[in-house]
Amino acid sequence: MGPNATASLPGSLPQKKAKPHRRFDWLPFLLILPAILVLLAIQVYPIFYTAILSVQTREPAGWKFVGFRNFGILLESSRMGESLGHTVIFLVGYVSLTLILAFIIALLLNQKTSFSGTSITFLFIPWILADIIAGVIFRLLVLPDYGVLSGILQNPALFPPNGLSVLIDNAPKPWFGSFPFPPAPAMIYLILAAAWRALPFITLLLLASLQTVSHEVIESSRIDGATGWQTVRHITIPLILPTLVVALFNLTLGGINGVGMVFSLTNGGPGTSTNVLSYLLFSLGWVDLDFGRAAAFALMLAVVNLALMGGTVLITRVQRSV
Amino acid sequence: MASLFRTRLLAFVKRLPAGKTRAEFLTNFALLIITLMMLLPIATTVLVSFKREEDVTRNPPVLFPCDTPTSSFDLTACRWSLEGYERVFLAKADKTAPLGFILQGRMVNTYLPNTVLYAVSTALIVMTLASLAGYAFSRYQFRGHDALMFAILAITGVPLLTNLLALFQMGISLRHLPIPIYNDRVFIIIVYTGFFLPMSIWIAKGFFDAIPKELEEAALIDGCSPVQGLALIVVPVITPGLTSIFLLVFVGVWNEFLAGYLLITKNDLKPAMFGMYDFLSQNIINAQVVAAACIIIAFPMVLVFLVARQSFFRAMVEGAVKG
Numbered sequence: 001m002g003p004n005a006t007a008s009l010p011g012s013l014p015q016k017k018a019k020p021h022r023r024f025d026w027l028p029f030l031l032i033l034p035a036i037l038v039l040l041a042i043q044v045y046p047i048f049y050t051a052i053l054s055v056q057t058r059e060p061a062g063w064k065f066v067g068f069r070n071f072g073i074l075l076e077s078s079r080m081g082e083s084l085g086h087t088v089i090f091l092v093g094y095v096s097l098t099l100i101l102a103f104i105i106a107l108l109l110n111q112k113t114s115f116s117g118t119s120i121t122f123l124f125i126p127w128i129l130a131d132i133i134a135g136v137i138f139r140l141l142v143l144p145d146y147g148v149l150s151g152i153l154q155n156p157a158l159f160p161p162n163g164l165s166v167l168i169d170n171a172p173k174p175w176f177g178s179f180p181f182p183p184a185p186a187m188i189y190l191i192l193a194a195a196w197r198a199l200p201f202i203t204l205l206l207l208a209s210l211q212t213v214s215h216e217v218i219e220s221s222r223i224d225g226a227t228g229w230q231t232v233r234h235i236t237i238p239l240i241l242p243t244l245v246v247a248l249f250n251l252t253l254g255g256i257n258g259v260g261m262v263f264s265l266t267n268g269g270p271g272t273s274t275n276v277l278s279y280l281l282f283s284l285g286w287v288d289l290d291f292g293r294a295a296a297f298a299l300m301l302a303v304v305n306l307a308l309m310g311g312t313v314l315i316t317r318v319q320r321s322v
Numbered sequence: 323m324a325s326l327f328r329t330r331l332l333a334f335v336k337r338l339p340a341g342k343t344r345a346e347f348l349t350n351f352a353l354l355i356i357t358l359m360m361l362l363p364i365a366t367t368v369l370v371s372f373k374r375e376e377d378v379t380r381n382p383p384v385l386f387p388c389d390t391p392t393s394s395f396d397l398t399a400c401r402w403s404l405e406g407y408e409r410v411f412l413a414k415a416d417k418t419a420p421l422g423f424i425l426q427g428r429m430v431n432t433y434l435p436n437t438v439l440y441a442v443s444t445a446l447i448v449m450t451l452a453s454l455a456g457y458a459f460s461r462y463q464f465r466g467h468d469a470l471m472f473a474i475l476a477i478t479g480v481p482l483l484t485n486l487l488a489l490f491q492m493g494i495s496l497r498h499l500p501i502p503i504y505n506d507r508v509f510i511i512i513v514y515t516g517f518f519l520p521m522s523i524w525i526a527k528g529f530f531d532a533i534p535k536e537l538e539e540a541a542l543i544d545g546c547s548p549v550q551g552l553a554l555i556v557v558p559v560i561t562p563g564l565t566s567i568f569l570l571v572f573v574g575v576w577n578e579f580l581a582g583y584l585l586i587t588k589n590d591l592k593p594a595m596f597g598m599y600d601f602l603s604q605n606i607i608n609a610q611v612v613a614a615a616c617i618i619i620a621f622p623m624v625l626v627f628l629v630a631r632q633s634f635f636r637a638m639v640e641g642a643v644k645g
Contacts, residue, residue, distance in 0.1 A: 025464070027458070028459075028461075028462035028464050031455060031457060031458035032454070034451050034454065034455075035451040035454065036470075038451065038515050038516050038519060039477060041512070042485070042513055043480065044477070045488070045492075046484070046488030046492070047488075049488035050484060050487055053488070105356055113349045113350050113353070114350060115353050121628065121631055122360070123357055124627065125360075125361065128624055129623070129624075130576070130579065130595060132577075132579045132595050133619060133620050136616050137363050137364065137367045137616060139602075140370055141366060145383075146378060146379055148366050148370075148383050151382040151383045151384075196363065201638070204635065208639055253481075256481075257482070257483055259483065259580060260579045264602060278483055282580075291491075298486075302480050305479050306476065306480065309475075309476070309478070310479070313475065
C-alpha cells in the first residue's frame with residue numbers, strides 16, 4: 001500500500017505520468033535510519049552470525065566447517081531429548097495453570113466491584129519483579145530446613161515417608177521410558193513460581209478482552225435461564241477465544257525462552273530435573289563453551305519462536321478483521 | 323478454629339441482602355484472598371529480611387521471630403533487626419564523607435549505580451529512536467513501509483538467547499579494537515537498545531496513530547511552522563505515550579539478567595541482577611542478607627509501578643494487542 005494506491009482509479013492507466021512530479025521525500029527515511037542501524041547491528045547481524053557458527057565447530061587450529069553435523073548430534077543426543085521432556089512438562093503445567101487461574105481472576109475482576117481496582121494494582125506487583133528476584137523469593141521459601149515452607153513440606157507426617165525437600169529431592173522413577181514423568185518436586189515448584197509471575201500479565205490480557213464482551217449478551221443468556229457456568233462455557237469463552245489463544249502462545253513463548261527463574265531457583269537441578277531447553281542452551285554455550293552446537297540449538301529455538309510469533313500475529317489479524 | 327470462622331462467615335453472608343450486594347461481597351472476598359495469596363511470597367521475604375541470623379537458621383522455621391520460652395507469639399518480644407540490610411550496605415563511619423559514613427557493599431556502590439546508568443540511558447535512547455521511527459511509520463507512506471514494519475515485528479520473535487552467542491563474540495572483537503571511550507558500558511547500552519527498540523517502535527506508532535493528523539494540519543493552517551507544530555501540538559499530546567515507553571524499557575533493563583551477566587567482563591561494570599546472583603552463590607545460608615538484597619533491588623521498581631501504573635497498563639495493552 002503506497003501513496004499511489006489511494007490515488008489510483010480503475011481504468012486510469014498512465015498513473016505515474018499523470019501525477020505531478022514530486023521531490024523524493026527523505027524525511028521518513030532519516031527518522032527511521034538510527035533505529036534501523038541499531039537493529040541491524042544488534043538483532044539482524046547476530047542471526048546471520050549464529051547461522052554461520054551453527055555449521056562450524058571449534059578445533060585447536062580454529063573454526064572448521066562441519067555442515068549440518070551440529071544439528072544431527074543435537075537431535076540425537078539423549079541430553080537434548082531429556083531436556084525436551086522437561087520443557088514439555090514445564091510448558092503443559094505452566095501454561096494450563098496460568099491460563100485457568102488468570103481466567104478465573106479476570107472473571108472476578110470483570111465484576112467491577114468496589115475492591116477490583118485496588119486488587120489489580122496489588123495483583124500486578126509480581127509482574128514488576130525480575131525473574132531472578134522472583135526465583136530467589138521462591139528459593140528462600142523452601143531453603144532446606146530453614147525456609148518458611150520447608151517447615152510444612154519437610155514434615156514426614158504430611159509427606160510420607162521422609163517429608164519433601166524441594167531443592168534436594170530427586171525425580172521419582174519415570175513411568176514411561178525416559179520421559180521424565182512424574183516430575184521432580186523441584187519441577188512442580190518451578191511451575192508454580194513461574195505461573196505466579198506470569199499470572200498478572202495474562203490476567204490483564206484476558207480482562208481487557210472480557211471488557212469487550214457486551215453486557216447485553218451475558219444478560220440475555222441469563223434471562224434465557226443459563227447458569228453461570230453455562231454462560232461462561234457457551235458465551236464468554238467462545239467470544240474471547242482469540243485472546244485465549246494469544247495468551248496461550250504468549251505463555252508458551254515466555255516458557256520456552258525464560259531462563260532467569262531456573263537460574264536463581266534451581267540451577268537446573270536437583271540432578272537434571274529442571275534442565276529445560278533454555279537452560280541447556282545456556283550450559284552448551286557458556287559451561288561447555290561449545291559455541292557451534294549452541295548456535296545450532298539457538299537457531300532451532302529461533303524457528304520455534306518465529307512460528308509461535310507468526311501464529312499470534314495471524315490470530316490478531318483475523319480477530320481484528322472480524 | 324477454621325470451621326468456626328467458616329460458620330461465622332456463612333452467617334455474615336446470609337445476613338447480607340440477597341442478589342447484588344451478596345454477590346459483590348463474595349467477589350470482593352475472593353479477590354482479597356487471591357491478592358493476599360499472590361503477595362504472600364513477597365511478604366515472607368520482607369519478614370526474612372528483617373530477621374536476625376539466629377532466627378533465620380531455626381529448625382523448624384518460624385514465620386515471625388516473636389516467640390519467647392513461655393509464649394508462641396508475643397508482640398513485645400519480637401526480635402526485628404536490620405542485620406541483613408547492614409551486611410548489604412556495609413556502612414562504615416568516615417569523617418570526610420558528606421553524610422559521615424561511606425557504603426562499602428558492592429551492591430550499593432557498584433552494581434546498583436551501574437543498573438541505574440544502563441536503565442536510564444537505554445530508556446532515553448530507545449524513547450528517542452522509537453518516537454522518531456514511530457512518527458515516520460505513522461505519518462508517512464513510503465516504499466517498503468509495510469515490509470519494514472513487518473520485519474521489525476519479526477525481529478521481536480527472535481529470542482534474546484539466540485542472539486547472545488553472536489553478541490558475546492561481537493563483544494570480544496570490539497573490546498580488542500582501539501576505539502576511544504569505548505568499553506563494555508557502551509556495548510551493553512547499545513545491546514539493550516537493540517533488544518527493546520522493536521517493541522517500542524510498534525508501541526510508539528500506535529500512540530501516534532491515535533493522534534488525528536488533522537491536529538497538526540490545523541496548526542499548520544493557523545500559521546505554525548512544521549517544527550512548531552511538532553513541538554507545540556504533537557509533543558504535549560504524545561508525552562504520556564513516551565513516558566509509558568520510557569518506563570517499560572527502564573523496568574525491562576533494570577530486571578534483565580542474562581545479557582548483563584554474559585556480555586560484561588569486568589565485575590565493576592556489571593549490573594545489580596548479577597550482584598543478586600553473586601550474593602545467592604555466596605550467602606546461601608544467610609537468607610536475611612539475600613532477602614535484604616532482593617528488597618533493595620526490587621523496591622524501587624515496585625514504587626515506580628505503584629506511582630505510574632496507568633502508564634504501564636497503557637503501554638502493555640498497546641504492546642500486547644500488536645503482539
